[in-house]
Amino acid sequence: xxxxxxxxxxxxxxxxxxxxxxxxxxxxxxxxxxxxxxxxxxxxxxxxxxxxxxxxxxxxxxxxxxxxxxxxxxxxxxxxxxxxxxxxxxxxxxxxxxxxxxxxxxxxxxxxxxxxxxxxxxxxxxxxxxxxxxxxxxxxxxxxxxxxxxxxxxxxxxxxxxxxxxxxxxxxxxxxxxxxxxxxxxxxxxxxxxxxxxxxxxxxxxxxxxxxxxxxxxxxxxxxxxxxxxxxxxxxxxxxxxxxxxxxxxxxxxxxxxxxxxxxxxxxxxxxxxxxxxxxxxxxxxxxxxxxxxxxxxxxxxxxxxxxxxx
Numbered sequence: 111x112x113x114x115x116x117x118x119x120x121x122x123x124x125x126x127x128x129x130x131x132x133x134x135x136x137x138x139x140x141x142x143x144x145x146x147x148x149x150x151x152x153x154x155x156x157x158x159x160x161x162x163x164x165x166x167x168x169x170x171x172x173x174x175x176x177x178x179x180x181x182x183x184x185x186x187x188x189x190x191x192x193x194x195x196x197x198x199x200x201x202x203x204x205x206x207x208x209x210x211x212x213x214x215x216x217x218x219x220x221x222x223x224x225x226x227x228x229x230x231x232x233x234x235x236x237x238x239x240x241x242x243x244x245x246x247x248x249x250x251x252x253x254x255x256x257x258x259x260x261x262x263x264x265x266x267x268x269x270x271x272x273x274x275x276x277x278x279x280x281x282x283x284x285x286x287x288x289x290x291x292x293x294x295x296x297x298x299x300x301x302x303x304x305x306x307x308x309x310x311x312x313x314x315x316x317x318x319x320x321x322x323x324x325x326x327x328x329x330x331x332x333x334x335x336x337x338x339x340x341x342x343x344x345x346x347x348x349x350x351x352x353x354x355x356x357x358x359x360x361x362x363x364x365x366x367x368x369x370x371x372x373x374x375x376x377x378x379x380x381x382x383x384x385x386x387x388x389x390x391x392x393x394x395x396x397x398x399x400x401x402x403x404x405x406x407x408x409x410x411x412x413x414x415x416x417x418x419x420x421x
Contacts, residue, residue: 122216125185125224126414128397130386131335133188133315135342136224137388137396137414140181140198140217140246144209148177148349154358155351163354165408169395170350177349180393181242183217184342185226186333189314192226193233194259195331195342196390200245203289206282210241217246218258231259233313236266237344237390238328239274240362241286248293255293264294265312267320268302270327273364305329321346321376323369324360330376340386340397346372348391353377353400353407377407386412 125136148155148171157175160166171177186193198217205211221228236244247264248255257264279287294300303310309319309332318329324345333340345360346369352358356373359366380387380400387409388397395411 122219122223125220126394126396128340128386128388128412128414129338130333130340131315131338133186133333133335133340135333135340135388135397136185136226138183138185138194138217138220138224138226140183140215140220141213142393143179143181143391145172145176147179147209151179151360151362152177152349152351152358153361154355155349159355160351163351163408166351166354169393169411170409177351178393179349179391180396181391182396183221183246184331184388184390185221185224186316188316188333188335191232191313191316192230193235193313193316194226194231194262195235196237196243196344197234197246197258199242200248200290202250203241203245204285205241207241210245213245218249228258229261231262233316234259234262234264235312235316235318235329235331236264236270237331237342238270238325239266239287239291240325240345241283241290243345243390244286244290247290255289257294257297257299260297260299262299264300265303265318266300267305267318267327267329269305269320269322270325270329271302273326321372323365323367323372324363326364338384338386340388341376341380342388343376343390345390346376347387347389350389350392350409353409354404355406381407 127136160175184195199210249258309317315335317332321330331342363369398409398411
C-alpha cells in the first residue's frame, strides 16, 4: 500500500493553460500521486520497459523507471460556458486506498485561482464513476455531503450509470457512491447522456466520445474551436508509457482487451495530427501531440501558459 504526503500549500500557484481555438483549458491540480501508484496501477510497466524510452524521463518517469502520475481536473472555458472535466479524489473522504483517504488538498483554492469558483461552474463532466474522478462532486457540510458545484449540471454516460447500478459493489465503492455520487443525484443535478458511437455534443465545441474498457461507459472529451481540436483522455490512457505500448492495461480495467483496443484506436486517430492530447493523470507537462515511433506512439509535449486569474 502507499500513502500521499500532500498538504495544502500557500500561496496557491497559478494554473497551466492551453488554447484550443477560442477555448481555454486549465489544469487544476489536486495532488501528485505517490511513487507506489505506478507499479500498482500498471504492473506491466516495469522499470526495464520504462527505461527503453528516454523520452519518458524525467517528466513522466524518474531515473529508476518509476512512473509519475497525478490527480487533476481540466477547467474549460468554451463559448462562455465553464466546464469542469472530472473532480479528483476530494477532501475528507473515507477511502480504502491510503493515498486517497481523508485527503486535505488545496484543490478548491486552485479552482478559484483558475477563475472557476464552484458556484460559477456550468457543467461538470464525469468521464467515469471511479473514486479519483468524482471526489470533489461534493463537499462536507456538517455531517452531510452536498454538491460542490450547486449551479452546475453533472453529466456521465448512461452506460456508465447502468453498469454500476447493476453490479454488486464492494463496500469501498458503495461508500464512494454514498458520499460523492448519490448526493448529486438526490439534489437533481445528475444527468445521464446516451453517447452515440460517433460522439454526442454536450456544449458548444464539447463532445463526449465513447472510450470503453477501463469501465463500460467511460468517455473521453473532445474539444473543438476555430478548426483546432483537443482530447481529454479520461482513463483510456493513464500514462504516456501506454502510448509506447498500447497493450499495457491497468489493474483496474473492467475489460482489459477492450481497453487496449480503445487505446489503439484513439492513438491511431490522433497520430500525426494537430489535436492536443490532455492526459487525465499525466503529470506536467500533461499535454502534447501524438506521433508514431518504433511501432507505437509517443507524446511530444506542448508548451503551456501559466497565468493567474484570481485569488
